[in-house]
Amino acid sequence: MPAKADQLIAFIKRQRDLLNRERDAEIEQNALLLTNCTPKLLEQKGLAILGLGVVNINVGLGGKNLIELERPAAYHSSPLFPPHNLRPGDIARIEENSTGTKPKGVSKKQKAGANTPATSGRQIEGVLYKVSDTRIVLAVDPSDPNTNEDIDLPERSRIVKLANSVTYDRMEKALNQLERMVLPPSEAVVGRYTPPMSKLVEVLLGISAPSERISLENIVFFDPSLNGSQKSAVKFALESQEVACIHGPPGTGKTHTLIEIIRQLTSVSSTNPKPLRVLVCGASNLAVDNVLERLLALPVAKSESRLKVTRVGHPARVMSDDNVLGSTLDMKAGRSDEAALAKDVKDELEAALGVLSGKGKGAKGKSPRGLERKKMWEEVRELRKEYRKREGGVVEGVLNDSQIVVSTCHSSGGRQLYKQSFDVVIIDEATQAMEAVCWIPVFKAKKLILAGDPMQLPPTILSLNNKRKNKQGPGSTKAAGKKAPDQKAKVGSKEKATAPDPPPVQVPQDEDRNADPSDESDEEGDAMMKDDDDIPPLAGEAGTGAETPASGESKPPTVKKLRRGDLVPPRTLETTLFDRLEKMYGPGIKRLLNVQYRMNQKIAEFPSKVIYHSKLRSDKSVASHLLDDLPNTSAEDDDETQEVLRTPVVFIDTAGSEYYERTEGDHDEGSKCNENEAMVVKKYITRLVDSGVLPTQIAVITPYQAQVTLLASILRPVYGRDMEIGTVDGMQGREKDAVIISLVRSNEKREVGFLKDKRRLNVAMTRAKRHLCIIGDSSTVQHGGLFLKKWMVWLEANADVRYDIVE
Numbered sequence: 048m049p050a051k052a053d054q055l056i057a058f059i060k061r062q063r064d065l066l067n068r069e070r071d072a073e074i075e076q077n078a079l080l081l082t083n084c085t086p087k088l089l090e091q092k093g094l095a096i097l098g099l100g101v102v103n104i105n106v107g108l109g110g111k112n113l114i115e116l117e118r119p120a121a122y123h124s125s126p127l128f129p130p131h132n133l134r135p136g137d138i139a140r141i142e143e144n145s146t147g148t149k150p151k152g153v154s155k156k157q158k159a160g161a162n163t164p165a166t167s168g169r170q171i172e173g174v175l176y177k178v179s180d181t182r183i184v185l186a187v188d189p190s191d192p193n194t195n196e197d198i199d200l201p202e203r204s205r206i207v208k209l210a211n212s213v214t215y216d217r218m219e220k221a222l223n224q225l226e227r228m229v230l231p232p233s234e235a236v237v238g239r240y241t242p243p244m245s246k247l248v249e250v251l252l253g254i255s256a257p258s259e260r261i262s263l264e265n266i267v268f269f270d271p272s273l274n275g276s277q278k279s280a281v282k283f284a285l286e287s288q289e290v291a292c293i294h295g296p297p298g299t300g301k302t303h304t305l306i307e308i309i310r311q312l313t314s315v316s317s318t319n320p321k322p323l324r325v326l327v328c329g330a331s332n333l334a335v336d337n338v339l340e341r342l343l344a345l346p347v348a349k350s351e352s353r354l355k356v357t358r359v360g361h362p363a364r365v366m367s368d369d370n371v372l373g374s375t376l377d378m379k380a381g382r383s384d385e386a387a388l389a390k391d392v393k394d395e396l397e398a399a400l401g402v403l404s405g406k407g408k409g410a411k412g413k414s415p416r417g418l419e420r421k422k423m424w425e426e427v428r429e430l431r432k433e434y435r436k437r438e439g440g441v442v443e444g445v446l447n448d449s450q451i452v453v454s455t456c457h458s459s460g461g462r463q464l465y466k467q468s469f470d471v472v473i474i475d476e477a478t479q480a481m482e483a484v485c486w487i488p489v490f491k492a493k494k495l496i497l498a499g500d501p502m503q504l505p506p507t508i509l510s511l512n513n514k515r516k517n518k519q520g521p522g523s524t525k526a527a528g529k530k531a532p533d534q535k536a537k538v539g540s541k542e543k544a545t546a547p548d549p550p551p552v553q554v555p556q557d558e559d560r561n562a563d564p565s566d567e568s569d570e571e572g573d574a575m576m577k578d579d580d581d582i583p584p585l586a587g588e589a590g591t592g593a594e595t596p597a598s599g600e601s602k603p604p605t606v607k608k609l610r611r612g613d614l615v616p617p618r619t620l621e622t623t624l625f626d627r628l629e630k631m632y633g634p635g636i637k638r639l640l641n642v643q644y645r646m647n648q649k650i651a652e653f654p655s656k657v658i659y660h661s662k663l664r665s666d667k668s669v670a671s672h673l674l675d676d677l678p679n680t681s682a683e684d685d686d687e688t689q690e691v692l693r694t695p696v697v698f699i700d701t702a703g704s705e706y707y708e709r710t711e712g713d714h715d716e717g718s719k720c721n722e723n724e725a726m727v728v729k730k731y732i733t734r735l736v737d738s739g740v741l742p743t744q745i746a747v748i749t750p751y752q753a754q755v756t757l758l759a760s761i762l763r764p765v766y767g768r769d770m771e772i773g774t775v776d777g778m779q780g781r782e783k784d785a786v787i788i789s790l791v792r793s794n795e796k797r798e799v800g801f802l803k804d805k806r807r808l809n810v811a812m813t814r815a816k817r818h819l820c821i822i823g824d825s826s827t828v829q830h831g832g833l834f835l836k837k838w839m840v841w842l843e844a845n846a847d848v849r850y851d852i853v854e
């Protein structure tokens with residue numbers, strides 16, 4: 048068998064194994080939570096909202112039932128939901144809210160990793176469709192053969208987040224398609240017809256090298272304000288024939304650059320004779336909505352017609368912007384002439400569902416029972432059939448008419464886009480998406496443009512964290528140190544029972560994300576690569592393939608010298624497509640955006656120097672901006688106020704104060720918090736606010752969920768929800784005028800745990816525009832590896848260092 052086929056088999060197999068492991072870890076963790084936690088605890092963990100009542104049932108696209116829930120005034124003093132992690136696109140279940148008891152546990156379907164919403168008795172599963180501060184809408188597909196279509200909803204409900212296996216199913220499908228495309232029939236899984244392999248797929252897999260770029264000399268840029276590196280990235284993306292990567296460090300205008308690329312691709316010019324069709328994807332709904340909002344806000348010249356943009360899937364927030372809502376497929380399909388024909392049926396259908404659920408107009412809180420109910424359901428079934436028939440073709444018509452379709456990578460694998468093809472697919476935040484999810488849209492286009500920053504946080508991988516934990520032994524203090532980012536890890540961090548570790552696979556030695564950056568080569572690209580991408584052995588090389596040896600013991604890897612174009616099976620799912628392409632083709636596959644428009648240059652100095660090898664420059668519009676320049680602040684004559692408003696970086700060093708951390712729960716794997724540090728945060732915020740800084744201009748971030756909870760309990764009563772308090776992971780992609788980082792770790796053993804991940808620290812230290820205040824214990828933190836040590840040394844030399852702000 049040719050060497051390349053070996054590589055392809057090993058690569059696909061490895062991706063599949065890792066995905067299966069991740070799916071198992073997620074399902075297992077979810078199952079443990081649902082069976083071990085009371086509903087109240089689930090709510091505290093952000094995985095459930097209790098005490099809800101159904102207010103409405105509508106019919107959505109595809110004849111889905113849209114069940115709307117709110118907090119009834121009878122049970123709650125405020126209609127606002129407590130903080131939670133339920134997002135549009137999540138799989139969730141409505142359950143009867145019987146307080147105090149344990150939930151009924153995970154359904155068989157969930158345990159088996161089934162992918163379709165289901166109902167059982169008074170539980171209904173579906174996909175979250177919309178989430179606002181006071182209302183949550185679940186879309187339930189009654190056409191699912193496993194679904195009991197009768198909506199017999201409990202009077203008082205709760206909604207609980209479940210493991211999302213739909214995404215894994217789509218990723219698996221994408222891998223199957225890839226396998227059928229690239230492998231001889233004897234090697235591929237049996238399946239239906241698959242289109243022949245495109246040049247793009249060949250390049251992504253290293254079967255062919257990228258074609259020579261087509262030189263474009265006279266590009267007229269729509270946005271004259273683009274800087275040199277942005278223009279060069281746009282040109283590079285347009286000239287590349289199959290794939291182009293754009294590396295955008297924090298605040299360098301990745302999205303700005305992508306918007307220009309989209310405008311260039313979709314318009315006719317001397318360099319682009321025919322407008323192209325573009326699919327814009329992202330790792331999250333939030334990422335794609337960000338691009339969508341900017342696309343829709345573009346000015347339209349008199350000679351131009353407005354870009355035809357359609358958003359497929361679930362917008363992340365309930366947008367105040369009518370443009371955004373109006374661009375969703377649901378709204379567009381509803382507005383079309385053909386849709387008017389379906390409206391009567393839809394109205395009738397909704398009225399019948401209202402009566403059946405006891406929530407409709409003439410229902411008076413009672414729903415029909417027995418024979419009457421059965422008869423009515425038959426009517427509903429007929430109406431739904433008719434509705435789907437009339438709706439048929441409307442969706443396709445809207446999509447065929449769209450020049451730009453915007454969706455998450457995952458949603459691009461849905462039914463609605465099944466027959467759609469595009470000239471170019473763009474993936475924003477590609478360094479936060481698992482490689483397999485990127486393959487879902489890749490099959491739909493001839494060319495791929497990826498944007499992201501491999502030096503910020505990668506996708507969060509649960510199975511990796513389980514593996515690390517296990518490797519170091521339960522109860523080992525190191526285990527807590529290597530634990531998952533709290534954003535996701537918090538889900539199970541407090542539980543005594545942890546998900547069983549999946550079987551080991553043969554992978555290289557444990558990564559060291561925190562090696563000294565100065566150890567890296569200076570060549571651009573290589574210099575910025577993370578240090579966790581050693582080459583795992585290829586299948587066949589070690590005689591066992593890249594999988595579990597029969598003994599179950601991992602053999603030490605045979606590390607082979609990487610040749611350009613070699614396809615290397617990933618070691619973990621943290622290796623993204625962006626990372627892999629950079630490793631496979633070298634720095635020539637990407638362009639770096641090198642001017643940042645966010646941070647005062649003092650705030651940007653350390654990350655630029657140590658993470659981006661001094662390549663990141665600060666635009667003059669932000670280089671010296673301070674809190675003092677905000678219209679709502681005034682330093683006047685007060686020295687203390689001046690100090691706060693005119694200083695870009697403050698370090699409050701609690702070394703020697705014995706402000707020790709505390710572990711939440713009764714063993715060392717719990718999340719950490721630090722009460723004394725939280726009090727310092729509070730005092731510092733008072734000082735900022737007294738100086739005129741608005742709570743909306745401040746964010747408090749910390750790596751630990753337990754510290755977030757503690758800080759929220761102290762700060763929310765004073766500042767409400769105006770001030771943002773969150774984990775570092777949750778702040779990626781965001782910015783605030785003033786950011787306070789609470790580092791939490793302070794202990795005699797000098798352990799810093801996952802704080803030392805330089806990508807997490809990079810995200811933390813690059814969120815602030817005008818003022819960054821770090822609060823931490825240097826005597827502990829400096830022992831967390833070279834990166835943290837360098838940061839502490841830099842802070843001591845460059846920040847306004849304070850030792851106590853208590854008095």
Ligand SMILES: Nc1ncnc2c1ncn2[C@@H]1O[C@H](COP(=O)(O)OP(=O)(O)OP(=O)(O)O)[C@@H](O)[C@H]1O
Pocket residue numbers: 272273274277295296297298299300301302303304644645779780781
């Ligand atoms: N050439 C430019 N001239 C002036 N301002 C710019 C330019 N490019 C980007 N900006 C501004 O910089 C800020 C960051 O841009 P954008 O949101 O596109 O960056 P990003 O790289 O996507 O951000 P993030 O780091 O959050 O991922 C925005 O306020 C944007 O308007």
